[in-house]
Amino acid sequence: AQSVTQLDSHVSVSEGTPVLLRCNYSSSYSPSLFWYVQHPNKGLQLLLKYTSAATLVKGINGFEAEFKKSETSFHLTKPSAHMSDAAEYFCVVSEGGGADGLTFGKGTHLIIQP
């Protein structure tokens, strides 16, 4: 069985400072991992994905995430936050199969202070 834990329900940073959104997973297999972003009143948009290639994955809008098997983590980072980054972020794990094989985290609400 797989699971995903987003360690913070809310993260608040100042504009121009680094962002760190934490995600830990558990999986019996080699999972694929995704980060999605949801802006207010919008659907989820893929930020980046890891599927057993390079462990450091670069995504859109300057985000990146590093797959660390030893720590079972897939934390999302960005060097410098922008006001437009304010949104809900979801970490998702898949062991394969169909959409019923996807497990979504509960989300982290990112707040950007001016």
Added chain:
Amino acid sequence: DTAVSQTPKYLVTQMGNDKSIKCEQNLGHDTMYWYKQDSKKFLKIMFSYNNKELIINETVPNRFSPKSPDKAHLNLHINSLELGDSAVYFCASSQSPSSYNSPLHFGNGTRLTVT
């Protein structure tokens, strides 16, 4: 150039009514989905269709009936609406039904409010 579009964006209705939500994707994807997002932002898969065939049907009341006239469309009809059906419903599509390497593309959601 909206990739996954769903209508209506907002739907306010009374208990007991029947309503439909429509979804269309122009990405050429084979697989489409309906998800429900509750007030705590938790996302739950409801249905999945691959090439018009139902492949996932989670534990959802049979008042909910999806219909896929072709692989670019997946509509959701809800009978006898209840207060607990209030949520945001998202349509999504992906290139294949495999969740391992086929990211989801979401519509902007339909906010359903049952009064």
